[in-house]
Amino acid sequence: MHYTDAKSILSPKNGMNLYRGCTHGCIYCDSRSECYGMTYTFEDIEAKRNAPRLLEEALRRKRSRCMIGTGAMSDPYLPLEQTEGLTRRALEIIDRYGFGVTLLTKSDLVLRDLDLLQSIHRKAKCVVQMTLTTYDENLCRIVEPNVATTHRRFEVLMELKKAGIPTVVWMTPILPFINDTEENIRGLLEYCKEAEVKGILTFGIGMTLRSGNREYFYKKLDEHFPEMKRQYMRTFGSSYGIHSLNGKVLGKLVKDFCKENSILYGTDAIFTYLNTLNEPQTQLSLF
Numbered sequence: 701m702h703y704t705d706a707k708s709i710l711s712p713k714n715g716m717n718l719y720r721g722c723t724h725g726c727i728y729c730d731s732r733s734e735c736y737g738m739t740y741t742f743e744d745i746e747a748k749r750n751a752p753r754l755l756e757e758a759l760r761r762k763r764s765r766c767m768i769g770t771g772a773m774s775d776p777y778l779p780l781e782q783t784e785g786l787t788r789r790a791l792e793i794i795d796r797y798g799f800g801v802t803l804l805t806k807s808d809l810v811l812r813d814l815d816l817l818q819s820i821h822r823k824a825k826c827v828v829q830m831t832l833t834t835y836d837e838n839l840c841r842i843v844e845p846n847v848a849t850t851h852r853r854f855e856v857l858m859e860l861k862k863a864g865i866p867t868v869v870w871m872t873p874i875l876p877f878i879n880d881t882e883e884n885i886r887g888l889l890e891y892c893k894e895a896e897v898k899g900i901l902t903f904g905i906g907m908t909l910r911s912g913n914r915e916y917f918y919k920k921l922d923e924h925f926p927e928m929k930r931q932y933m934r935t936f937g938s939s940y941g942i943h944s945l946n947g948k949v950l951g952k953l954v955k956d957f958c959k960e961n962s963i964l965y966g967t968d969a970i971f972t973y974l975n976t977l978n979e980p981q982t983q984l985s986l987f
Contacts, residue, residue, distance in 0.1 A: 771804030835887030873907030899964030
């Protein structure tokens with residue numbers, strides 16, 4: 701880990717990343733892509749030590765409250781958050797100024813800050829987004845080796861439901877020939893149903909592969925799935941966005957499930973919900 705002083709913290713769309721890099725070890729991670737311009741080892745986490753001060757200055761200047769997002773490029777609950785505390789300090793500032801927050805994580809450490817999440821939700825709005833990709837626990841430990849397993853994340857979703865915090869599940873990426881099965885998707889959907897999630901995102905049934913993350917992904921395929929790299933190269937070539945050959949069937953399965961259970965589905969509907977400070981009076985839908 702190393703420290704840096706950031707020049708700014710909020711993006712034009714009010715997103716922020718308090719850390720850069722990751723130690724989760726997910727074999728599919730798009731954040732490893734060269735286009736993001738990281739000049740150091742991905743696992744050497746960069747902590748933006750002045751982020752809380754920058755955030756407070758930014759919120760103080762805003763003329764109206766809004767939703768603040770985090771977790772798009774780096775999980776706000778990396779293990780080192782236990783000692784660095786940047787995420788908790790950011791939440792304290794968001795709570796103090798009355799803004800809303802939505803965060804994306806794969807970690808059960810989010811439950812540490814349940815008191816702040818509830819306080820923010822009472823004053824404005826708080827939504828926790830959780831990634832679920834692989835129902836089988838053994839396969840999950842291969843695909844996402846250094847993070848809470850899918851079942852533990854499901855338990856986190858249940859705790860958030862009990863606490864009154866709305867949740868959205870990112871059911872992505874789904875890896876062709878690895879977890880793009882009806883059995884996997886149905887298992888994840890049952891978790892979503894029991895946890896009463898607000899929405900499910902899929903971005904199509906597939907994944908992204910570009911320079912940087914492609915090489916890492918193929919290396920891990922060679923380690924854990926012999927001959928799989930050859931199948932990927934033969935099927936997808938050098939495509940950036942690749943889709944499961946079962947994508948239409950699996951996509952319909954998710955869409956029908958969401959419709960039957962009154963769960964938001966589709967990027968427009970869900971991102972409108974995430975970016976709206978006060979929850980809409982009527983549920984958004986793309987159906």
